[in-house]
Amino acid sequence: MLHVELVLQGLVNGSxxxxxxxxxxxxxxxxxxxHVAHAGLFTLGAYITVLITNATGSLPLxxxxxAVTVGVAGMLVYRLLYEPLLDRPPYVALIASIGxxxxxxxxxxxxxxxxxxxxxxxxxxxxxxxxxxxxxxADAAMLVGAVVLLTGLGLLMKRTRFGVAWRATVTDPAxxxxxxxxxxKVRYVNFFIASALAAAAGALVAVLNNLxxxxxxxxxxxxxxxxxxxxxxxNVGGTLAAALLLGVIEAYGTIYAGSFLxxxxxxxxxxxxxxxxxxxxxxxxGRP
Amino acid sequence: xxxxxxxxxxxxxxxxxxxLSFEARPGxxxxxxxxxxxxxxxxxxxVAGQVAxxxxxxxxxxxxxxxxxxxxxxxxxxxLAPEGRRLFRDLTVRENLIVGGYVRPARxxxxxxxxxxxxxxxxxxxxxxxxxxxxxxxxxxxxxxRAMMAAPRLLLIDEVSxxxxxxxxxxxxxxxxALRRAGLTIVLVEQSLERVLAMADRVIVLxxxxxxxxxxxxxxxxxxxxVRAYMGGAAV
Numbered sequence: 360m361l362h363v364e365l366v367l368q369g370l371v372n373g374s375x376x377x378x379x380x381x382x383x384x385x386x387x388x389x390x391x392x393x394h395v396a397h398a399g400l401f402t403l404g405a406y407i408t409v410l411i412t413n414a415t416g417s418l419p420l421x422x423x424x425x426a427v428t429v430g431v432a433g434m435l436v437y438r439l440l441y442e443p444l445l446d447r448p449p450y451v452a453l454i455a456s457i458g459x460x461x462x463x464x465x466x467x468x469x470x471x472x473x474x475x476x477x478x479x480x481x482x483x484x485x486x487x488x489x490x491x492x493x494x495x496x497a498d499a500a501m502l503v504g505a506v507v508l509l510t511g512l513g514l515l516m517k518r519t520r521f522g523v524a525w526r527a528t529v530t531d532p533a534x535x536x537x538x539x540x541x542x543x544k545v546r547y548v549n550f551f552i553a554s555a556l557a558a559a560a561g562a563l564v565a566v567l568n569n570l571x572x573x574x575x576x577x578x579x580x581x582x583x584x585x586x587x588x589x590x591x592x593x594n595v596g597g598t599l600a601a602a603l604l605l606g607v608i609e610a611y612g613t614i615y616a617g618s619f620l621x622x623x624x625x626x627x628x629x630x631x632x633x634x635x636x637x638x639x640x641x642x643x644x645g646r647p
Numbered sequence: 648x649x650x651x652x653x654x655x656x657x658x659x660x661x662x663x664x665x666x667l668s669f670e671a672r673p674g675x676x677x678x679x680x681x682x683x684x685x686x687x688x689x690x691x692x693x694v695a696g697q698v699a700x701x702x703x704x705x706x707x708x709x710x711x712x713x714x715x716x717x718x719x720x721x722x723x724x725x726x727l728a729p730e731g732r733r734l735f736r737d738l739t740v741r742e743n744l745i746v747g748g749y750v751r752p753a754r755x756x757x758x759x760x761x762x763x764x765x766x767x768x769x770x771x772x773x774x775x776x777x778x779x780x781x782x783x784x785x786x787x788x789x790x791x792x793r794a795m796m797a798a799p800r801l802l803l804i805d806e807v808s809x810x811x812x813x814x815x816x817x818x819x820x821x822x823x824x825a826l827r828r829a830g831l832t833i834v835l836v837e838q839s840l841e842r843v844l845a846m847a848d849r850v851i852v853l854x855x856x857x858x859x860x861x862x863x864x865x866x867x868x869x870x871x872x873x874v875r876a877y878m879g880g881a882a883v
Contacts, residue, residue: 523745526735527742527743529737530738534729534733536716537695537718537727538746538750539721539750539797540746540749541718
């Protein structure tokens with residue numbers, strides 16, 4: 360029974376990592392940019408969710424508004440920050456992204472205060488029992504939310520003409536352009552979807568912890584970078600698998616190694632161990 | 648159909664093609680021959696809009712397309728099957744074909760794909776395979792099929808037979824011949840002189856980026872100037 364609960368808890372955390380990291384890997388796959396500021400958008404999504412839920416009383420409305428607003432914010436980040444830097448070496452965009460992330464954290468601190476905000480009424484506090492297994496409704500929402508979002512993304516990429524164009528652009532932008540694909544539009548849609556996913560993850564974490572704070576993006580930021588390396592840079596399927604695996608390993612590590620290792624430290628011990636054996640990540644596709 | 652006048656193009660400061668003029672008439676197959684580095688592929692890329700033009704004009708059906716984007720040229724009916732095929736390796740054959748037809752309305756995709764599969768029946772069983780997993784011959788068929796999905800009136804094709812087994816070269820040339828007979832204008836760059844002279848109506852020979860010879864395929868056979876430029880003195 361302990362193992363079932365540990366795996367479930369791992370999958371809940373892994374789902375959150377997956378939703379953030381898949382967005383990050385979408386940006387990396389298309390532009391070869393390590394979009395650190397993605398975690399800042401995750402935090403923005405969490406804040407908007409709490410503020411709108413408290414103002415309207417409707418969590419679903421808040422999540423929807425948050426996803427759309429943060430999606431648009433992601434497109435602005437691309438237009439104002441990355442697009443002017445596309446011809447520069449990748450580390451320039453990386454430094455700019457780190458700078459933006461720090462600015463966003465400080466901005467949240469100034470606007471929303473340093474101590475964090477909570478829902479006026481705690482959300483999804485019920486407990487759901489499926490046979491002998493019980494879990495908090497917030498945990499279930501995280502799992503189901505991640506499955507719905509990532510399945511939707513998978514269907515969009517695999518089953519639609521736009522999704523095919525998107526993947527063609529990732530593979531060879533010049534050839535994609537030559538066949539009439541609007542690669543600029545693909546980039547904007549890419550940033551919208553990746554950022555909306557970050558917002559949804561932020562909203563779910565806000566519900567899970569009943570707390571949003573300016574620095575809540577820090578740990579997901581470096582952990583999701585670790586996940587996309589583990590998954591093989593730019594590999595969406597690998598990122599998903601790595602996120603879930605990391606979540607489960609953290610859950611087990613907290614029980615069996617928690618007395619001498621912090622949960623986040625466990626994740627990075629795992630990352631270091633994997634990279635020593637497979638420097639290209641667990642699911643590398645062969646393209647850097 | 649295609650009129651190139653005084654074309655000069657290259658990569659940065661290196662000019663690959665200088666002051667080149669030629670034309671391709673409707674429904675004909677024009678071969679561009681020449682030794683390595685003569686500027687054959689650069690000429691095709693310039694016509695497709697993939698290489699910037701420094702001087703000269705490219706007219707297609709009377710319209711000056713010199714400064715148009717590759718996408719705009721594709722929409723007007725110019726399609727390229729480039730050197731090395733440049734397939735989308737992580738996409739399936741079906742998806743590669745869908746991308747090829749992206750410039751046309753989505754409702755036309757199915758019919759265009761059927762035409763490509765009639766041309767290359769072997770691709771039917773490969774539709775759901777990744778392009779990167781195909782043999783060289785199948786990749787070339789996919790590259791030609793992908794270009795044909797845009798329903799072009801001018802097909803630019805680079806190195807049809809390079810690295811292919813003779814049987815696959817036959818299949819590709821049979822398909823090109825069928826397309827030409829159906830009215831498609833084809834400009835092709837090819838290493839295999841025998842093959843290209845069997846199919847082409849007219850030939851131009853490039854040397855160091857300049858036009859060295861132009862004439863019909865019949866005139867090119869055994870012509871010492873063509874032989875010197877292309878074969879380094881060997882008989883055709």
